[in-house]
């Protein structure tokens with residue numbers, strides 16, 4: 077068996093209930109054109125060179141060439157793992173072999189499915205940080221995914237004074253340094269997930285929207301071009317030293333909601 081098939085399920089989450097014990101290792105195949113929203117998270121801290129080489133063989137030539145240009149071996153491994161994971165979720169969910177997917181990007185960098193062309197309405201999102209990667213796929217939803225390692229560098233808090241909304245910066249200033257770094261990373265992860273979901277990345281100023289770290293998190297817009305904040309949903313979870321955040325919005329508010337499925341894997 078290929079080492080890339082050897083993923084151990086750490087935990088599973090669905091928006092309604094935690095059903096880790098019942099979850100299969102793979103995402104189940106989606107029937108017809110049902111709406112769905114799935115995210116796979118992979119702990120890359122123990123990936124061997126052999127596993128990374130096997131994952132790399134699933135990528136298209138353009139992604140292999142980007143990977144080859146990344147000098148840092150850990151960064152290169154995380155890049156390959158994230159793009160492999162995306163193809164794995166696509167193959168499991170849609171039944172189309174992982175090597176047959178071509179992923180392109182918009183002018184702003186948002187990844188999109190180029191082929192198979194019939195799948196171009198899917199929404200996909202990726203994130204890689206040293207030691208953890210995530211890949212999301214949705215139909216019927218806009219979707220943004222972000223993972224970050226909790227910062228240990230207190231000087232990063234100055235970023236919130238320059239780039240966050242004033243209420244977020246004020247909230248962080250009121251915390252002791254340890255808590256502030258954790259909450260800073262939580263806010264940053266949510267902000268990146270949202271910026272990816274709208275396809276703008278850093279092109280959307282990070283002070284033009286603000287998060288409250290309630291459960292679930294909520295958003296306020298200061299830029300009218302962002303539309304109606306009430307259509308957006310957010311989910312976040314810690315994983316060891318890491319934070320994961322999802323931002324998603326149904327394209328049809330009247331349609332029945334699909335469960336949010338998140339699987340966490342580690343190479344065994």
Ligand SMILES: CC(C)(COP(=O)(O)OP(=O)(O)OC[C@H]1O[C@@H](n2cnc3c(N)ncnc32)[C@H](O)[C@@H]1OP(=O)(O)O)[C@@H](O)C(=O)NCCC(=O)NCCS
Nearest residue numbers: 184185186187202203204205268271272275276277278279
């Ligand atoms: C997306 C972004 C906010 C986060 O990047 P990051 O924290 O460094 O890295 P992450 O690993 O979490 O995310 C990177 C992934 O986000 C995705 N991404 C990049 N730009 C994106 C965008 N505009 N919308 C949605 N997703 C985007 C890509 O899939 C990328 O991974 P890949 O290059 O391997 O395909 C940032 O890289 C960005 O804005 N990039 C766009 C280019 C840019 O700088 N534009 C600014 C114009 S002023």
